[in-house]
Amino acid sequence: MAAVDTAVEAPKTKNPHAHNRFATIRRPDPVARETKIEAKDVSVIYGTKEAVHGVSIDIPAQAVTAFIGPSGCGKSTFLRCFNRMNDTIPGCRVLGQLNMDGEDLNDHALDVVLLRARVGMVFQKPNPFPKSIYENIVYGPRIHGLASKKADLDEIVERSLARAGLWNEVKDRLHEPGTGLSGGQQQRLCIARAIAVSPEVILMDEPCSALDPIATGTVEELIHELKQNYTIIIVTHSMSQAQRVSDRTAYFHLGDLVEEGPTKTIFEDPQEPRTKDYISGVFG
Template sequence: MMENNMAQATMGAKLDALPNKPGGGPAASGGIKLSSRDVRVFYGDNEALHGVSMDVMANEVVAFIGPSGCGKSTFLRCFNRMNDTVAGARVTGQITLDGRDIHDHAIDVVQLRAQVGMVFQKPNPFPKPIYENVAYGPRLHGLTSSKSELDQIVESSLRRAGLWEEVKDRLDAPGTGLSGGQQQRLCIARAIAVSPDVILMDEPCSALDPIATAKIEELIHELKENYTIIIVTHNMQQAARVSDRTAFFHLGDLIELGTTSQIFTTPKQQRTEDYVTGRYG
């Protein structure tokens, strides 16, 4: 039932509204998109994340910052249940997407991961043509009924990812032959192709040069119109440039969450201040 509704919602969004606001149904406009309550993550007996509660609003960009090993990636992976795929990992607490518990047994995890897409640190296009990289998800999810519809999704996804002009004449070339920055935009196009609501990005620029990084940051600005974005970054200037709110993590705790300007100019917690002023980390 819920799976059907989700599939229909995704399809409807894609078919009717891809050029405008994919995945942006009524629940997506302005309200709470994601919420976590007392989320803990254990790797074996080791508790790596100590009860994190926060809300993420629709169409905002939230940055996760903090020293290496503080649990940013671990927490990020909770939002699309990627920790399910990590051997020995166990998640407790509650996470909701549009008010629905993502751990509910009725949730289809494949569908969830389409709705909450992910972009990783190292661009990881499939060893397939550019076209196929983007077409893969819509095919898998049965989102199209004709080749022309699929062509249209591939084009609009590549356009949204700011890559179309660079690749439109070589869609049959392998995705792995692109530059690092182009590969990362291809991965963003691949995520967009299945009409997500949320895009999770785990240090998406740390393998890129400054020009490619600037392009991705520009893209994030454009994408937030249609998507909710959480970005993990070790680069505080990047967090300051791209995010509306920033969450500072330390040793598995969420220490402080606030508007990005507040976190960087008037942090309330000493540990946040120490970190953002470069005193450690």
């Protein structure tokens, strides 16, 4: 990903709704990374309320990007733009440009079912289907036509659970309900379910907020391993978690993207006073 000038300059926009009220500080990545997703002047509007204001950011491939900020700052709303989940909300409009590998994600001709296979999502609370562990994993590959033969499905189940660090724990109980697993195991099952359809991007919306510290540590280790093969974007309320798992961090405040850059730089040398105040605990 090309280095971005650190000068404080408000992005130019032709979008009349994209009124980013403050300049965004962008810090260059010392490690060159290919860009997976480009967002330019993205605004999200619910009825007459604008929740996200003209956000522009590049998401690097095979890396973890963390969105941090106070509750209600727009980070989860912005996250849902990447797989068109905001389409399910009546009266919600998404303006601006969102491209993944050069493809317009807001194109009305785009099949959102296929998009959500390419851009998987793991939610705040574990939500396994009321089916067996095995059926949780094969559901996606079946409906997307990725496999139908039992041998192929068996291979997908083992590979997905292994990648999620769960295979050895459940290989002898694949036909037991997924809801019978512990909270941490259920969340890893949901991650395995997401990667079973071979996505390119995994969105995680506070995936550890309902987990205990041990389960959280296991999921964080998994995130570190998964970034070798996937682009990961995580919304987290935990700044320490963002520091542990992410390569880049973006700080949101009141619907604006205030500052983004390499995680180490954002936490050790923030340039925007609002970023510094949030990280230091002045507000949050």
